[in-house]
Amino acid sequence: MTVMLGRALWRLLGPGPSALSVPGSRAAGAALGRPGASLVQTVQNYASLSKKTREFPSQLDDLSPSMLKMDYKDLELMNKTNDVVRRLLSLEMATRKEKLKLKTSQLVEKVRRSPSDVGSTEVQIAILTAKIRNYQEHLQVHRKDRTHKRYMLMAIDRRKKLLKYLRRTRYDVFENVCSQLGIQYTFPPEYYRKVTQRWAAKKALCIRVFQEVQKLRAAERQKQKAAAAEKAQPVSKEVNEGTAV
Known part of the structure; x- marks a missing residue:
């Protein structure tokens, strides 16, 4: 661990006195401009400065600490x-x-x-x-x-x-x-997925299959109507002959 810290400082500060390689020495602190400070303390202080503390706003910030809890405010x-x-x-x-x-x-x-x-x-x-x-x-x-x-x-x-x-x-x-x-309403996008060449070809194939199926069903309905009309014709002829007699 000490070797890694020494290498990190060597890269940051460049070549310096040989005292930098000796952790805990007063000469190391003097070489860094901090007399009496050890190498480990210097590295720890440097690492602590790199931390970023961010405070995010909360919806609970407008609640006063003197307010009563939900179960006791109406008593x-x-x-x-x-x-x-x-x-x-x-x-x-x-x-x-x-x-x-x-x-x-x-x-x-x-x-x-x-x-x-x-x-x-x-x-x-x-x-x-x-x-x-x-x-x-x-x-x-x-x-x-x-x-x-x-x-x-x-x-x-x-x-x-x-x-x-x-x-x-x-x-x-x-x-x-x-x-x-405080809600900002936005309209949903027209397409919920990215249009790729494969997806477009698949959609075109599905539309074509649907159209072919609709044509077959229309032809089947026409055949059923023609068959029903043929069955109804003999019945109408018999009724006409009975009325004529």
């Missing part, structure tokens, strides 16, 4: 409790799951039709929106979590279907839901 007894109990039951001591539950209820309150509405199209869209944003925040930190990525894509597909239905049936409600929840 009248909470107005009579002391500050210690109120702090224990607030979002300051809550888990992420409890915060997400409160955030979902806030989104539902924006678009629900009535206080007793729990399953309308607008409510389902609000619940899926909270889930999708939670999955996006998780994947920004854990980029290789394929399970959560699959759940997010399934939720996005479900929300697209509900938005498409709501746009077709009640356009004014659709615009209100998009504006309240």
Whole structure:
């Protein structure tokens, strides 16, 4: 490990005094401009500077820590409790799951039709929106979590279907839901897959086979109509002869 660190420093700093090859020596620290620092500390400090800490915005940032949890915010007894109990039951001591539950209820309150509405199209869209944003925040930190990525894509597909239905049936409600929840609706692409030469040839063959089958069925129907007409002619002749007698 020490040899690898020495080689890394040799490539970065170039040739220098022989003291660089001796880890932990004061001469190594003096050669690097840091008297008294060891070679290992210098390499560790250099590696720590290369780390990039990124903070991603979250949908839970607008929730105040003094807000009560979902199960206790509507209780009248909470107005009579002391500050210690109120702090224990607030979002300051809550888990992420409890915060997400409160955030979902806030989104539902924006678009629900009535206080007793729990399953309308607008409510389902609000619940899926909270889930999708939670999955996006998780994947920004854990980029290789394929399970959560699959759940997010399934939720996005479900929300697209509900938005498409709501746009077709009640356009004014659709615009209100998009504006309240901050959703930007985009139309689906005309083709969902890349058009290749093989796929185009296969599609042309399928269309040709379909047309040939339709022609055969039309010819079969014509034969059946002709046979039915031939059977009906003798019956009509017998009826005419009976009336003439």
